[in-house]
Amino acid sequence: MSDVASGGAVRPKTAGGGSGFKNFLRATEIDTRMLGMVGALLVIWVGFHILSGGTFLTPRNLWNLSVQTASVGVMATGMVLVIVTRNIDLSVGSVLGVTGMIMAIAQTTWFTPMFGFDNPMVWIATIGLGLLSGLAIGGLQGFVIAYMGVPSFIVTLGGLLVWRGAAWWVASGRTIPITDDTFKILGGGSDGSIGATWSWVIAIVAIAFLALAAVNARRQRKRFHFPVKPMWAEYLTFALSAGAVVVATLIVNAYLLPGPLAARYAQANGIAVPEGGLAISFGYAVPVLLFIGVGIVMTFVARRTRFGRYVFAIGGNPEAAELAGINTKRVTMMVFALMGMLAAIAAAISTARLTSATNAQGTLDELYTIAAAVIGGTSLAGGAGTIAGAMLGALVMQSLQSGMVLLGMDTPLQNIVVGAVLVVAVWLDTVYRKRAA
Template identity: 55%
Template structure:
């Protein structure tokens, strides 16, 4: 019989009062446990970027490269990017409001028709009412400002009225806004007697895009200020996290994000500045000013004023969503309407506010759309309701409510417009364009459902 007490163990020496740990080794009682190694994080995890946002940016880049190849290099030219930008603004502005509507578990099918009514009201105000009834001469400095104010009041009142029907009379939003789609489109027709109204006020038309830009110098100034503002916002968020003891990214990750934002903003400005104003237009402008255009002179368009308007709307809507009580109430109601009402939120009044905001944004979009066209036409805003809803959904707004981002909706609008513009440049027929857009919308919802299931979201 072998004396096992004399054998030397192959592991660590026996220790009195030792407690075996997970791997079978003994440790002293009360001794600090061996710290576990932190799991290694990937580069993207360390940057802590929104994976959905990265996916949308990647999809946009692939889409742009595909159309660049199919159009023999015409898609990513400064001219086309400039046109693509000003064409996106109108839908993108309304998409930011549609985020709030869908987050609260509603839908608005009337936005295109409401845009048409606001456009008709503003066109009649500046071409008929103010000159004929109030005696203001065409070109008077007050005409565009009064016109925009009237349009905003019109859109807000109509939106609030629809919200009242939904919130206080409990009529489903689908029915109310479906009726609004038919009603407001034909109200616009009766206001103008079915005529195209124009030309519009020159100052008013500067808000449409090509008729109003910052020029190259002011565009660079705006770009630098935008980069500084973005860096300041990110740095302030980092300091707030540190002050409250939250985890922050490594400094190299912060600097990487800063650099990416700076390159994106300044690169965008450089592309818009590279689109030069046609020489004949410069000659006409010089002639009107009584000057002679210097030989070899050239000038770039720069950032359109309508893009500045979109940026302003995006900033305001983001602040409302993240920093105000109204924004918290909107997302809380969308997450669980019954719990929100039981917690004291007036969900009926909240519905009125959300649709009033949507109406005001439709009026702002009407300014941009009619100013870009230089007139009001009967078909303005046609099918915009579908484009706006698609932009919000593609941008990650959940149809089940409670989730959505403003920047996602804007990027969704850009993807939608890029898809349509690219197909038009390739020569795809309009019916097939609608087939592709519809297919993309359904695919985006399917991808969103799969993503939320894998992420454990509702």
């Protein structure tokens, strides 16, 4: 049974039938799996904060945590589509390593001598070459999977070895430094953040975007006579989203440049330093903004484009999708090509943050990327997954790693914990699907 809302829209009943909490979730349309992840993240944060003696939930650590999440988070958005199509990509860490090495060598050997130091064309050409390299590698693997019929597990397992070896081969085992200062901005740091003022500008724009999106979604539901949320639920979900943006902005602005960096900034910009010193906020880091931007674009691709609908159709039932006229082979190849480009973006972030390309770059990132997608609700059975969930899953994985580092845990023990979390996440997904069936 349902009630007719204003404007002819249909609104589900919330009175009676089910507990008050279930009615609340139904009215607000909050994803219970997403709510569970947020709860788990809060437990992890509070637990590590207590165990670390109050150093985890500080502006400095949370700012660094957001920057460290960016590269894996970018790849996790692509891994969602890969897993949704009932495939897997074990090579993303190695693709990150080889594309990062290609960009570093090209910038040092070709582009900087060609255009000159800090010429804008240096970083543009570097990123362009990296994206093309990632696209080519992903497209090649996708071609072998889709058109030659080799299982994705085997192809990308081979790719894990091939591209890791290629990264070592092209640099002869050397570490290649980055020469362009503009390119280094992609890695964050004092020069790779936007400051307090622009952070608030972006926060205001984000809140306005959330408001417009909520109004437009309600208008579209009424137009097509779909169920709409009660107004109190609309206001509540918007307030929670806007509050999260404000809190995040307050945190990144609370992280101040250390004294020597603040003095150098003041000298470079002709600012007089008062006796008490300068209080200059880092604000949002550029890689974090890039991560969020990629997430928004990937969400649009997954939910609002024909390509995204084809991806989920293939994951739901490949045979039915092919009978419906979907070119499943081409879509599969495109998914892996897109995954390669996202790995190249992650490589640019990682290389810029390290200010060099190393042979160990991206090692085990495939584990963190797959774990982020699965923890975020992407089903290994295919056909289900969300970009926002993968982004939150990446934050959960990086929070675990960052917390273990603060506690001084050895790397082998960290790997044990991450592996155990991945197994538990898959088990929970299996239980969830059985209950939903």
